[in-house]
Amino acid sequence: MSSSIKSPWIIHYDASSCNGCDIEVLACLTPLYDVERFGIINTGNPKHADVFLVTGSVNEQNLPVIRQIYEQMLEPKVVVATGICACTGGVFRECYNTLGGVDQAIPVDVYAPGCAVRPEAIIDGVVTALGILNEKAASSAAKEKVSA
Amino acid sequence: MPSALSALLGALAFLALAPVLGCLLAGADRIITARMQGRVGPPLLQPYYDVMKLLAKDSRSVNGIQGTHIAMYLVFAAASGAVFFAGGSFLLCVFMLTLASLFFVLAGYSSRSPFAEAGAAREMMQVMSYEPMVLIVAAGLYLATGTFSVAEIANADTPALYALPLVFGGFIYILTIKLRKSPFDLSTSHHAHQELVKGITTEMSGRTLAAVEIAHWYESVMFLGWVALFIVSGTWVSAALALLVCAAVYFLEILIDNNFARVKWQTMLASAWVVALAAGLINLSLLYL
Numbered sequence: 355m356s357s358s359i360k361s362p363w364i365i366h367y368d369a370s371s372c373n374g375c376d377i378e379v380l381a382c383l384t385p386l387y388d389v390e391r392f393g394i395i396n397t398g399n400p401k402h403a404d405v406f407l408v409t410g411s412v413n414e415q416n417l418p419v420i421r422q423i424y425e426q427m428l429e430p431k432v433v434v435a436t437g438i439c440a441c442t443g444g445v446f447r448e449c450y451n452t453l454g455g456v457d458q459a460i461p462v463d464v465y466a467p468g469c470a471v472r473p474e475a476i477i478d479g480v481v482t483a484l485g486i487l488n489e490k491a492a493s494s495a496a497k498e499k500v501s502a
Numbered sequence: 503m504p505s506a507l508s509a510l511l512g513a514l515a516f517l518a519l520a521p522v523l524g525c526l527l528a529g530a531d532r533i534i535t536a537r538m539q540g541r542v543g544p545p546l547l548q549p550y551y552d553v554m555k556l557l558a559k560d561s562r563s564v565n566g567i568q569g570t571h572i573a574m575y576l577v578f579a580a581a582s583g584a585v586f587f588a589g590g591s592f593l594l595c596v597f598m599l600t601l602a603s604l605f606f607v608l609a610g611y612s613s614r615s616p617f618a619e620a621g622a623a624r625e626m627m628q629v630m631s632y633e634p635m636v637l638i639v640a641a642g643l644y645l646a647t648g649t650f651s652v653a654e655i656a657n658a659d660t661p662a663l664y665a666l667p668l669v670f671g672g673f674i675y676i677l678t679i680k681l682r683k684s685p686f687d688l689s690t691s692h693h694a695h696q697e698l699v700k701g702i703t704t705e706m707s708g709r710t711l712a713a714v715e716i717a718h719w720y721e722s723v724m725f726l727g728w729v730a731l732f733i734v735s736g737t738w739v740s741a742a743l744a745l746l747v748c749a750a751v752y753f754l755e756i757l758i759d760n761n762f763a764r765v766k767w768q769t770m771l772a773s774a775w776v777v778a779l780a781a782g783l784i785n786l787s788l789l790y791l
Contacts, residue, residue, distance in 0.1 A: 393548050428561075
């Protein structure tokens with residue numbers, strides 16, 4: 355299942371981010387960082403994506419949206435909480451309208467903190483996520499063998 | 503007419519080798535595109551990794567029919583290329599390819615997703631845009647050589663290009679639409695900056711999306727075969743020249759892809775028909791002089 359590692363397609367969702375982290379996500383695609391070197395593509399379509407990048411904290415408005423995107427993604431899939439607001443809620447953690455980090459909505463595999471998160475941290479986070487993606491692919495393949 | 507054995511060998515060679523060649527072409531495309539944008543780009547085998555990844559994904563579909571439509575798209579795209587490389591009828595090749603495109607459009611419509619429906623409607627527009635020129639290519643090849651047989655056209659005394667320079671130019675114009683490259687990537691795009699990115703393939707995932715990619719590899723190789731058909735005239739020198747022309751045409755497509763923004767469907771339809779009528783009809787009437 356090494357092919358999942360070589361071809362991670364990403365969907366990026368801005369939960370309630372200030373756009374700081376979103377700009378850094380896009381910076382990863384520019385010639386300076388060029389994540390396509392690792393086969394990474396920003397798909398914009400949950401059904402094509404393997405990695406879910408969420409920026410910003412979770413609130414009542416975006417909670418169902420995050421869950422819906424996550425459910426539309428096909429297994430194996432991983433979630434990367436990108437930036438400190440997505441990790442814990444950040445400076446908005448105590449706000450009355452904030453539920454907290456992305457892990458309040460869906461299972462998170464990797465936390466990539468920062469305000470705004472640096473492109474290096476995003477790439478590190480995605481590469482770590484790929485290891486987890488590979489394990490998930492291997493374990494689901496093993497399960498299939500057992501059930502067959 | 504080609505002998506049955508060489509026809510069979512040609513068809514089998516296409517069915518076996520076209521995905522390999524198409525995959526390498528797609529990989530080279532992505533590297534050259536990245537270099538044009540000042541990036542390093544993915545490895546050459548990236549399209550292969552993508553398809554292997556898609557095949558290993560969980561399969562889930564919005565309905566039972568979409569996968570069947572896409573399977574038909576793949577089968578007819580491969581079969582039309584096999585007819586071409588077997589040296590069979592060019593007209594049959596063209597019609598089978600149109601059937602393949604129609605299955606692709608049906609697959610898009612079957613999902614009832616608004617994005618997929620918009621993409622399918624646009625794909626239909628793409629078919630309507632390029633189809634007149636494709637038929638003019640077929641008619642031109644017949645008028646120039648007196649046959650629809652690909653084997654006989656390829657073994658003619660003079661290259662078809664001598665008689666059909668304007669038709670060749672018109673064909674290069676609609677090739678961009680057929681390959682779904684910017685500015686004519688209306689139905690689905692590889693560039694994330696377009697207003698509707700995935701369009702017709704929105705609801706396709708896993709194996710179905712992998713089949714779309716493989717069908718596209720078959721199509722790309724066959725289109726380059728069509729380009730080569732204008733150049734070859736039975737000699738090895740002409741075959742080598744045809745390879746060079748194919749490489750140049752593919753590079754031109756990548757250059758156009760990277761330098762133009764997507765146009766509206768009205769512009770695509772009008773410009774493709776104007777090119778087809780001007781280039782095609784002038785060239786065809788010259789053949790009668």
